[in-house]
Amino acid sequence: MPSFIDIAGKYYPAPHPEHGDYAQELFFYTSRYATYTEEFLRECSGDKRFRIDGYRATKLSDRQRLIMAFLLSKPTSKSNTQAIIELVETVAKGRQAIPLRLRRQFRGIQFNPVIHHPEPSAIGAHPLCRVPPADPILNLARRLQIPACLKGKTVFVSFPVLARCLDGANSAIRDNLQQAILLLQRSGYHLHNSHTV
Numbered sequence: 001m002p003s004f005i006d007i008a009g010k011y012y013p014a015p016h017p018e019h020g021d022y023a024q025e026l027f028f029y030t031s032r033y034a035t036y037t038e039e040f041l042r043e044c045s046g047d048k049r050f051r052i053d054g055y056r057a058t059k060l061s062d063r064q065r066l067i068m069a070f071l072l073s074k075p076t077s078k079s080n081t082q083a084i085i086e087l088v089e090t091v092a093k094g095r096q097a098i099p100l101r102l103r104r105q106f107r108g109i110q111f112n113p114v115i116h117h118p119e120p121s122a123i124g125a126h127p128l129c130r131v132p133p134a135d136p137i138l139n140l141a142r143r144l145q146i147p148a149c150l151k152g153k154t155v156f157v158s159f160p161v162l163a164r165c166l167d168g169a170n171s172a173i174r175d176n177l178q179q180a181i182l183l184l185q186r187s188g189y190h191l192h193n194s195h196t197v
Contacts, residue, residue, distance in 0.1 A: 012065075020150065021037075029058070041084065059091050
């Protein structure tokens, strides 16, 4: 069952886990992860001159938001990241149009955001519904405002920050983090210490 993200009352396919928290920055722009987002996009695209200055997610037109959702729902690649950068730069310049290269790439493709969301009681009810092993740790990191990202079968997260959460007073957070880490390990995933995420 695909997961969805709610943007202005419409549900779009959720970003691929490889995009980490920077996908949230591109959809909602809180500036919390702006530096991280800028660096991540630079590294993935090879464009060291890229700057996120001037970008605001609220300036995305409906069509730009649909294309952004489509791009972020795919795994990270150089060409995909270059397309995201092109879209970000267009929005930062205050333009509502779609860049020519992206218009050509998406010509004829109809984007239909999902207007409804599966009922909460239906989520997980089907025996074939499986949660990807990295989802619990990435969701907890997002809720705890800890930058984290997934690359292949490795979750990058700051160990000192993770340790503080595991030593914290909230037993529910401790238990949920421990279960999420165990699920990762049982599924062949690895945690990697990263102070730059």
